[in-house]
Amino acid sequence: MVELQATPLDAVFHALGDPTRRQMLRELAGRERTVSQLAEPFAMSLAAASKHVKALEAAGLIRREVRGRTHLCRLDPGPLASAAEWLNFYERFWTGRLDALERILREEDAARTPTSQGDKE
Structure with a gap:
């Protein structure tokens, strides 16, 4: 059985393939935001927003910094x-x-x- 390994480019296109994540990136282009702030325009739960943030993180498109209970996200456009x-x-x-x-x-x-x-x- 052949195992296919995802490349970093695959992760980027996977992350960009979702309109919610694209909008989150657009929001982060302006300034850093918390996961709550990213979730707000979509009326989604923090758990759902966190899944999107994890996909963006896996692609290397954002960096998350934990400050106490707050998770701050910033764009990494590389x-x-x-x-x-x-x-x-x-x-x-x-x-x-x-x-x-x-x-x-x-x-x-x-x-x-x-x-x-x-x-x-």
């Missing part, structure tokens, strides 16, 4: 760079493909369009 790099490869790929398609379509249009001299004759 792992987003690897996700952006991966996406940039495909952005270049699709840009190249779409540029090639545009050239072909322009060539076809030019071949179908009569020249200005042909219109006068």
